[in-house]
Amino acid sequence: MGIDVWLPRASMPVDEPLLIETVSDSFKSETDTNTSVAKDNWFDLQTEINHCTKCSLCSTRKQTVFGSGNKQADWMFVGESPGQHEEDQGLPFVGNAGLLFTEMIRAIGLTRDEIFITNVIKCRSPNNREPHTDEIKNCKDYLIRQQQLIKPKIIVALGHIAAQTLLKTDKPLAELRGKTGDFNNTPVVVIYHPAYLLRFLPEKHKAWLDLTYALQTFKNNEG
Numbered sequence: 162m163g164i165d166v167w168l169p170r171a172s173m174p175v176d177e178p179l180l181i182e183t184v185s186d187s188f189k190s191e192t193d194t195n196t197s198v199a200k201d202n203w204f205d206l207q208t209e210i211n212h213c214t215k216c217s218l219c220s221t222r223k224q225t226v227f228g229s230g231n232k233q234a235d236w237m238f239v240g241e242s243p244g245q246h247e248e249d250q251g252l253p254f255v256g257n258a259g260l261l262f263t264e265m266i267r268a269i270g271l272t273r274d275e276i277f278i279t280n281v282i283k284c285r286s287p288n289n290r291e292p293h294t295d296e297i298k299n300c301k302d303y304l305i306r307q308q309q310l311i312k313p314k315i316i317v318a319l320g321h322i323a324a325q326t327l328l329k330t331d332k333p334l335a336e337l338r339g340k341t342g343d344f345n346n347t348p349v350v351v352i353y354h355p356a357y358l359l360r361f362l363p364e365k366h367k368a369w370l371d372l373t374y375a376l377q378t379f380k381n382n383e384g
């Protein structure tokens with residue numbers, strides 16, 4: 162399956178220099194506003210998401226997938242959209258990609274209980290197709306509200322859909338990794354999606370570099 166144990170490595174054979182840049186102006190996105198933030202709370206947000214009918218995915222979903230983990234996490238991870246296992250269990254990243262994700266964060270000393278993980282889209286799409294632009298737009302407010310309630314110190318975007326949504330860009334993932342962007346004043350780092358890594362195992366060394374970069378960014382921003 163390709164899910165082996167990722168161990169933290171003191172020294173990593175770096176066969177490719179990781180381009181480290183500070184916040185690039187091109188990724189400094191405008192602040193999204195959520196006018197209801199002052200009185201927002203987890204119960205209202207979860208109830209709204211559970212009953213959401215903003216797009217047609219509500220007619221095909223079995224249940225919504227809100228997100229899971231620590232609601233006061235320093236680290237917030239954002240994936241694309243729930244797959245079948247996630248929809249069945251109502252939890253994000255519980256299938257094969259989720260197993261690899263758990264190993265990936267363990268390699269930088271994190272557990273699922275310490276982080277919060279969610280998706281750009283809270284409903285499964287038919288046949289797991291990529292979310293449509295209007296679906297992303299309709300769901301984005303929920304992501305903003307989750308970020309505003311959690312107040313993470315760093316957001317890690319898993320894959321191009323999360324990266325492009327958070328950074329408001331259509332640049333490919335290869336151009337976004339190794340740089341620190343911004344989502345409503347929270348630093349954003351981009352890494353390969355674990356589902357992609359399961360398909361393209363040779364890319365795993367890049368994912369390790371990206372995780373190392375994320376950890377470095379987190380430490381630099383810890384105040």
Ligand code: URA
Pocket residue numbers: 240241242243244247252253254255256258259280356
């Ligand atoms: N892929 C995602 O992007 N999210 C999940 O929750 C599972 C797989």
